[in-house]
Amino acid sequence: MRHGTGSTGVSEPPLLELRGVSKSYPGVLALDRVDLELRAGEAHVLFGENGAGKSTLISLVAGVQTPDAGEIRLAGAPVRFASVHEARTAGVSAVFQEFSLVPQLTVAENIVLGDEPRQGFLLDVAAARRIARELLDRLGFSLDPDARVEGLARAEQQMVEIAKAFRTAPEVLVLDEPTASLTEREAHRLLALVDQLKARGVGILYITHRMGEIRRIGDRVTVLRDGRKIGTVPATTSEDKLVRLMTGRAIEQIFPAIPPVPCGPPVLRVEELTTGSGSVVGASFALHAGEILGLAGLVGSGKSEAARAIFGIEPLASGRVLLDGVPVETPSPAAMLARGVLYLPPDRREEGLAMVRPARENMTMAVLDRPELGPGPWLGRLKEARLAHELARRIELRPAQPERAVELFSGGNQQKVLFARALARPVRLLMLDEPTVGVDMATRASLYRLIVELAEKGTAILLVSSDLPEILHLSHRVLVFHRGRIRAELEGAAIGEEAVLQHFFEREAA
Amino acid sequence: MIETERAAPLDAPRPAAGLRLLLVRLFVRLGVLPFLLLVAVLVFASLSENFLTLRNLTNVVRQAVYLLIVSLGQMLALLTGGFDLSVGTILALTSVVGASAMAAAYGAFPDLPWLAIALGGLAGLAAGTAIGVANGLGVALFGVSPFIMTLGMASVGFGIALYLTGGAPVYGMPREFGEVFGFGELAGVPAPILVAALLVLAMLLLVYRTRLGRSFYAVGGNLKAARLSGIDTRRVLLTTYVLCAFLASIGGLLLTARLDTGEANIGASMPLESIAACVIAGVSLRGGVGRVENVVLGALFIVLVQNGMNLARIESYLQTVVLGLLLILAVIADQLRLRLMASLRARGTQP
Numbered sequence: 032m033r034h035g036t037g038s039t040g041v042s043e044p045p046l047l048e049l050r051g052v053s054k055s056y057p058g059v060l061a062l063d064r065v066d067l068e069l070r071a072g073e074a075h076v077l078f079g080e081n082g083a084g085k086s087t088l089i090s091l092v093a094g095v096q097t098p099d100a101g102e103i104r105l106a107g108a109p110v111r112f113a114s115v116h117e118a119r120t121a122g123v124s125a126v127f128q129e130f131s132l133v134p135q136l137t138v139a140e141n142i143v144l145g146d147e148p149r150q151g152f153l154l155d156v157a158a159a160r161r162i163a164r165e166l167l168d169r170l171g172f173s174l175d176p177d178a179r180v181e182g183l184a185r186a187e188q189q190m191v192e193i194a195k196a197f198r199t200a201p202e203v204l205v206l207d208e209p210t211a212s213l214t215e216r217e218a219h220r221l222l223a224l225v226d227q228l229k230a231r232g233v234g235i236l237y238i239t240h241r242m243g244e245i246r247r248i249g250d251r252v253t254v255l256r257d258g259r260k261i262g263t264v265p266a267t268t269s270e271d272k273l274v275r276l277m278t279g280r281a282i283e284q285i286f287p288a289i290p291p292v293p294c295g296p297p298v299l300r301v302e303e304l305t306t307g308s309g310s311v312v313g314a315s316f317a318l319h320a321g322e323i324l325g326l327a328g329l330v331g332s333g334k335s336e337a338a339r340a341i342f343g344i345e346p347l348a349s350g351r352v353l354l355d356g357v358p359v360e361t362p363s364p365a366a367m368l369a370r371g372v373l374y375l376p377p378d379r380r381e382e383g384l385a386m387v388r389p390a391r392e393n394m395t396m397a398v399l400d401r402p403e404l405g406p407g408p409w410l411g412r413l414k415e416a417r418l419a420h421e422l423a424r425r426i427e428l429r430p431a432q433p434e435r436a437v438e439l440f441s442g443g444n445q446q447k448v449l450f451a452r453a454l455a456r457p458v459r460l461l462m463l464d465e466p467t468v469g470v471d472m473a474t475r476a477s478l479y480r481l482i483v484e485l486a487e488k489g490t491a492i493l494l495v496s497s498d499l500p501e502i503l504h505l506s507h508r509v510l511v512f513h514r515g516r517i518r519a520e521l522e523g524a525a526i527g528e529e530a531v532l533q534h535f536f537e538r539e540a541a
Numbered sequence: 542m543i544e545t546e547r548a549a550p551l552d553a554p555r556p557a558a559g560l561r562l563l564l565v566r567l568f569v570r571l572g573v574l575p576f577l578l579l580v581a582v583l584v585f586a587s588l589s590e591n592f593l594t595l596r597n598l599t600n601v602v603r604q605a606v607y608l609l610i611v612s613l614g615q616m617l618a619l620l621t622g623g624f625d626l627s628v629g630t631i632l633a634l635t636s637v638v639g640a641s642a643m644a645a646a647y648g649a650f651p652d653l654p655w656l657a658i659a660l661g662g663l664a665g666l667a668a669g670t671a672i673g674v675a676n677g678l679g680v681a682l683f684g685v686s687p688f689i690m691t692l693g694m695a696s697v698g699f700g701i702a703l704y705l706t707g708g709a710p711v712y713g714m715p716r717e718f719g720e721v722f723g724f725g726e727l728a729g730v731p732a733p734i735l736v737a738a739l740l741v742l743a744m745l746l747l748v749y750r751t752r753l754g755r756s757f758y759a760v761g762g763n764l765k766a767a768r769l770s771g772i773d774t775r776r777v778l779l780t781t782y783v784l785c786a787f788l789a790s791i792g793g794l795l796l797t798a799r800l801d802t803g804e805a806n807i808g809a810s811m812p813l814e815s816i817a818a819c820v821i822a823g824v825s826l827r828g829g830v831g832r833v834e835n836v837v838l839g840a841l842f843i844v845l846v847q848n849g850m851n852l853a854r855i856e857s858y859l860q861t862v863v864l865g866l867l868l869i870l871a872v873i874a875d876q877l878r879l880r881l882m883a884s885l886r887a888r889g890t891q892p
Contacts, residue, residue, distance in 0.1 A: 344769070368771035376769055383769075385762020387829045396759050397770035399752045408751045452770065 094118030325506030585849030622828025632808030639665020640803020673786020761828030
C-alpha cells in the first residue's frame with residue numbers, strides 16, 4: 032500500500048495518468064484525446080453533462096473497455112486492462128451506477144463473487160461470510176452478509192457494491208455518483224470514508240453533479256464536454272464558472288424564460304393519491320393550464336410513480352384523479368390519452384421507443400386512435416407522412432429523415448422523437464418523466480424551448496426530474512417528494528437549490 | 542455517387558474489393574434471401590433440366606400455397622415478438638373437424654353438397670381458430686410465453702384431432718369440395734393460388750394500411766412503448782394469434798380439398814417451415830421487423846428448394862436435414878447482417 036505524500040506529490044509520477052485517450056463507438060467519438068492526471072491522496076472530480084464522456088472515461092480506467100488510442104499509466108508504467116478483473120488486480124476498482132450485483136445471491140456471495148475463497152474444490156462459505164463481515168464493519172455499513180441482495184433497498188445495494196470494490200484494497204477508486212441513491216446520513220458516512228481513503232493515499236476519481244460534494248471532498252475538477260477535456264480547475268471554482276465550462280454557455284442561454292404564472296381552474300387535481308405498492312402515499316395537488324409543476328426528489332421518492340399512477344400504469348390503492356373537475360374512474364393509458372393526457376417515460380429504450388421502427392412510426396404511435404390519420408380502421412399513409420415531416424421540422428430532427436430507424440439516431444434526437452408525440456396530438460396535460468436524460472446541451476435547450484412553448488399555449492405540464500437545474504429554472508411551482516409523500520411545496524422566488532435540496536434527505540436528529 | 546468518390550482512389554487498383562463492398566451493401570440492404578434464391582436456382586437448374594420449365598415453376602407456386610398462407614399468419618406472430626408453434630396442429634384439427642362435419646352433413650343431405658361444404662368449412666375454421674383464441678388468451682391475458690402456450694396448444698389440438706378420428710383418415714366429403722378448392726381453376730389460375738393471392742392482398746392492406754396493422758409493429762417493436770401510447774396491447778396480441786390461426790385454418794381447408802381426405806398428420810412440418818420462411822425473408826425473431834412481400838418470397842423459396850431436391854432425387858429424409866440447416870443459416874446470416882450494418886455505419890456510410 033502506497034502512503035500519501037500529501038496532495039502535492041510533485042516528485043513522484045501521478046498515481047494514474049491518461050494521455051491522449053480516445054474511444055469511439057459506431058458513429059460517435061465518445062472521448063477525444065483526453066488527458067487526465069490523478070495524484071495519490073487526491074479526490075479528482077469528473078464534471079460534465081450526460082453524454083460528455085465521463086462514463087466512457089471511467090469504463091476505460093476500470094477495464095470495462097480498452098481505449099482506441101492514447102495510453103493509460105499507473106504509477107508511471109503503461110497499462111492496458113483487458114478486463115475489470117485485471118484492473119482490480121492492478122489496484123483500480125470501480126463502483127458503477129449500474130450495479131454489477133446478482134440479485135438472487137446473498138450480500139456475502141456478491142462481495143466475493145469472481146474470487147471466492149475455496150477449500151479444495153469446494154466454496155468456503157464460512158470464509159466468505161467472514162470476509163464480507165470484516166469489509167462491512169470496516170466501512171461502517173450495517174448489513175447482514177446473509178441477506179439476499181434482491182431484498183435490499185437501493186441504498187443498501189449501493190453499499191454492497193462499494194464493499195465489493197474495497198475487497199482488493201484499491202489504490203485507485205472510481206466512484207460514479209455514489210451518493211445518488213443514499214440518504215443524507217449514508218452519504219455523510221460515504222464521504223467520511225472517502226476522506227479516510229484520501230488520507231491513506233488512495234486516489235479517487237469521483238463523478239458527481241452536486242456542488243456540495245465537490246466542495247466537501249474534491250481537490251480538483253476536470254470538466255468534460257462532448258468527449259473533450261475542457262480543463263482542470265481547483266474544486267473551489269465558483270458554480271457559475273463550472274456550469275459555463277460544462278455547457279459552454281451561460282445558464283440563461285439554456286433555459287428560456289417561463290411565462291408568468293397563469294391562474295384559472297385546475298386541469299388536473301389529485302386527491303390523496305396512494306399507490307398499491309406504497310410508492311406514493313396520500314399525495315394531493317393541483318395543476319393549472321399553462322403551468323409547469325416540477326416534481327423533485329430522490330430516485331424512488333415517489334415523484335415518478337405519482338405521474339405513472341395518474342396515467343394509469345401504477346395501480347392505485349386509494350385516492351382520486353380529476354381532470355377538469357371530473358373524476359377518472361380507472362385511469363389507463365388509452366383512457367387518459369383520449370382525455371388529452373400524455374405521459375412520456377424516462378427510459379426511451381426501455382419503454383419509450385420501438386428502436387427498430389422508423390422515427391415516423393414512433394412519432395405517430397400515440398395518434399393511432401385519432402381520426403386525423405384516416406377514416407375508421409384505415410391508416411392514411413400520406414397523411415401520416417405529412418404529419419411526420421411536420422413533426423420532424425418542429426423538433427429539428429437531425430438528420431431530417433423520419434424514415435430512418437430510431438436506433439440510428441443520436442440519443443438527443445431519439446429523445447426529440449419521443450417528445451414529438453406530445454406535439455402530434457392535442458395535449459392538455461403533459462407529464463414528462465426525466466425528459467432530458469442522456470442528451471447534449473443543445474438538444475436540452477431546444478427541448479426546454481418546446482416545453483415552454485406548449486405551456487404558453489395552455490398545456491399543463493408536470494415535469495418529473497432528477498436534474499435539479501431543470502426543476503429550478505423551468506418550474507412555476509415545485510413539489511418535493513420524500514419517501515412517497517409530498518414533503519414541501521415551493522413557489523416562485525422560493526425555488527432555489529438549497530431550498531429544494533434540503534427536503535430531499537432524511538432530517539437529521541438535531 | 543458517394544460510393545465512387547469514396548471508393549475509387551482506394552479500390553481502383555483492386556476491382557475485386559469494390560465488388561465485395563457492393564455485395565456487402567446489397568446483402569445488408571436486401572438480406573440473405575435474394576442470394577439464397579440465386580444459389581438455389583443455379584444449383585437446381587444445373588442438377589435437373591426440368592427445373593427451370595414453366596410447368597415446374599407453376600407447380601412450385603401451386604405447392605407453395607399452403608405454406609405461404611400459414612407463413613402469413615406466422616409473420617404476424619413473429620412481428621409482435623412471439624411465434625406460433627401450433628400452426629401444424631391447427632391445420633390438422635381444421636382438416637379433421639372440417640372433413641368430419643362435411644361428411645356428416647353430406648350424409649344427412651346428399652342433395653345439398655354446397656350446404657355440406659359450407660357447414661364443414663365453417664366447422665373446420667371454427668375449430669382451427671379456437672386454438673388461436675386459446676393461444677391469444679394465454680399470451681395476452683395470462684402472460685404465458687408464446688413458446689409454452691403454442692407448444693402446449695399444439696399438443697392439445699393434435700391430441701383432439703387424433704382422438705376424434707382414432708388416427709384414421711376421414712372420407713366422405715362431397716366431390717365438389719375437392720374439384721373446386723383442390724383442383725378447380727378460374728381463368729386458368731388454380732383455385733388455391735387465387736385464394737392465396739386474395740389473402741396476400743388482404744394482408745398487404747391490413748399490415749400497411751390499417752391502424753391494427755401498425756399496432757403489430759408497435760407491439761413487437763416495444764410493447765411498453767405501445768401501451769404508453771394508448772395501444773391496447775392485449776387486444777393486439779389476442780388478435781395476432783386469432784388471425785394467425787384463422788390463416789392456418791384456411792390453409793388446412795385448402796389442403797384437405799386437395800387431398801380429398803381429412804387427416805390428423807398433415808401439418809407436422811408447418812411450424813418449422815413457416816418460421817423458416819419468415820426468418821429467411823428477414824422477419825426478426827425479436828419482433829417489430831418484417832414485410833409481407835418478402836414472406837411470400839420466403840415461402841416460395843422453401844418450396845422451390847424442396848421441389849428442386851425432389852427433381853434432383855434427394856431422399857426426403859435428407860431434405861429435412863437441408864431445411865433445418867437453411868433455417869439456422871438464415872439466422873446466422875441475420876446476425877452477420879446486423880454486424881455488417883454496424884460496421885458500415887461506423888465508417889460513416891449509409892447502408
